[in-house]
């Protein structure tokens with residue numbers, strides 16, 4: 723087979739990225755349609771129903787068990803192993819054709835299906851935890867720490883989104899297209915730079931003040947690392963010289979006897 727040119731390789735990578743983004747988008751749409759149908763048809767359990775032991779309205783199987791968390795495979799008793807194998811067999815019989823993945827509630831051996839079974843409701847404690855995380859990450863995401871990313875979507879619209887600068891690639895595979903008003907798969911993403919720098923007019927290609935600040939911090943830490951490495955190298959060199967000195971001293975001794 724002839725070797726691909728750089729251009730051909732690029733084209734293939736782009737085509738693959740587009741295929742993957744479209745597949746993600748389709749999966750997302752299917753999941754969204756399911757959620758809407760479950761909401762419409764009242765398939766979701768309320769927290770009270772769930773706690774009272776009402777079975778899954780998707781498959782009719784129990785959600786709550788009385789076992790504690792399933793032990794690791796190596797520490798399972800024969801009964802536990804049998805129970806697990808049985809649950810697995812039943813899952814494949816019921817959902818072998820669904821291909822959307824599985825979930826289970828700890829303490830209950832029954833395996834549920836993402837395509838057929840709505841996941842259990844969030845408890846008040848969990849909701850509180852989630853709110854805390856959302857709140858703290860929002861207050862943490864100070865404007866200065868946000869980066870702008872330029873995204874190309876499956877609909878070919880190019881939009882801009884922000885995310886925290888700790889990400890080295892765009893973290894979402896799906897995002898809302900403001901033009902189509904639909905959730906779309908992200909085909910490619912490109913980091914534009916810190917959000918705050920976008921408001922500063924400057925020569926194209928030159929870093930803005932926030933980017934400069936980050937680069938300066940990065941430079942300082944790389945320089946400190948180099949200094950540490952140089953000190954270590956110097957210490958190793960002294961050690962080498964000492965060994966060498968001992969070795970030649972021994973050789974001289976040997977020469978005398």
Ligand SMILES: [Zn+2]
Nearest residue numbers: 778781834839
């Ligand atoms: Zn179920």
Ligand SMILES: [Zn+2]
Nearest residue numbers: 817820835838
């Ligand atoms: Zn299923």
Ligand SMILES: [Zn+2]
Nearest residue numbers: 877879899902
């Ligand atoms: Zn669009």
